[in-house]
Amino acid sequence: MLCDALRCATFHHVTPNGTAIRALREARKLSIRELARLAARDPSHLSRIERGLAGASQSALRQIAVALEVPVAAINREEAP
Template sequence: MTPHGAAIRALREARGLSLGRIADLIGRHRGFLCRIESGQRGASPDTLHRIATALDVPVAAITREMTHELEHPGPADLAHPAGATDRRP
């Protein structure tokens, strides 16, 4: 799950809103929003703005987690840096 997706899902669920309801509010299909939440697709700045508006939060509430993780990588991020691959004999 992408940081955006995790934040969107957490905020949506905290407000008791369904995927369908948010999708209606932003003018997109439920499956589109589901793929964003699950990390199967990214969200454009416009879509993030629409989602934040529907959730009644600033865009930073959705993007803050991503920024925090980039600035403060966790142990799993350090063990497998971006672009690294496992090479087994």
């Protein structure tokens, strides 16, 4: 994952496991819009996360995990900065 020096030094990179998020969302019979509403996220960004086209902050992952009723570890992959 590419980033500028300030961001790399300041933030921990989190790559969501979009496949897991989608599987959990579908198992709960939630649409992307419903999950986005529950997690206070933008539906289009959530769609990009699921498709592996966007990352997410740790706080966003926590909100998604809470909405899916799973631990954060179930939906993320951590990368070294």
